[in-house]
Amino acid sequence: MFTGIIAAVGTLTTLQPHGGDVRLRIATGKLDLSDVQLGDSIAVSGVCLTAVELPGDGFWADASRETLERTTLGDAQPGARVNLEKALTSTTRLGGHLVSGHVDGIGTVGEWRPDGRSWRLRVQAPDVLARYIAEKGSICIDGVSLTVNRVDGAAFELNIVPHTLAETTLADFQAGRRVNLEVDLIARYLERLLLGERAAQPGGKLTEALLREHGFWI
Numbered sequence: 001m002f003t004g005i006i007a008a009v010g011t012l013t014t015l016q017p018h019g020g021d022v023r024l025r026i027a028t029g030k031l032d033l034s035d036v037q038l039g040d041s042i043a044v045s046g047v048c049l050t051a052v053e054l055p056g057d058g059f060w061a062d063a064s065r066e067t068l069e070r071t072t073l074g075d076a077q078p079g080a081r082v083n084l085e086k087a088l089t090s091t092t093r094l095g096g097h098l099v100s101g102h103v104d105g106i107g108t109v110g111e112w113r114p115d116g117r118s119w120r121l122r123v124q125a126p127d128v129l130a131r132y133i134a135e136k137g138s139i140c141i142d143g144v145s146l147t148v149n150r151v152d153g154a155a156f157e158l159n160i161v162p163h164t165l166a167e168t169t170l171a172d173f174q175a176g177r178r179v180n181l182e183v184d185l186i187a188r189y190l191e192r193l194l195l196g197e198r199a200a201q202p203g204g205k206l207t208e209a210l211l212r213e214h215g216f217w218i
Contacts (some may be wrong), residue, residue, distance in 0.1 A: 004145020
């Protein structure tokens, strides 16, 4: 588990194809690796990866076909800057929100404009994720815990403060960039719980009729 509070910006230095998947090397910059052991989890731009080698100034990790297909790591090239966060501990300050490092989908950066000393960011999410995104709710973009300001269909807007711009890769964003999205864990599990026994049925999903059955009016 993670918090979405980025500890350092690293660099993807090497990609080694291995039978359809990839082993990659991340130079971790100022991230303190003194307490990291083989097998530990590190979030790389919102993707939970396992450290399989620790050369000292970074780590190696394997990215499966599933990871490459469902995240922006499938597009990544050597030299790319990435957001880094070590897995939380029992004494970690939970300054963001609970993040699993399991990407739900890929969004696209739309409008990206200054607003005072901050920036306004608009992201288009996949339609299937729209029901999990709520105004003033939490969302994780490339590993960064952010608050949704407003929602318009499957698009949503956020305000990015100067500190976040300085300490993450969000300053690199441009219109058209693809980004990793992880929705709030509570929303994901609430939907599954509402299905009840229907969850065990093939193709079981939340419908308007089921919501009405549980007292929700649409």
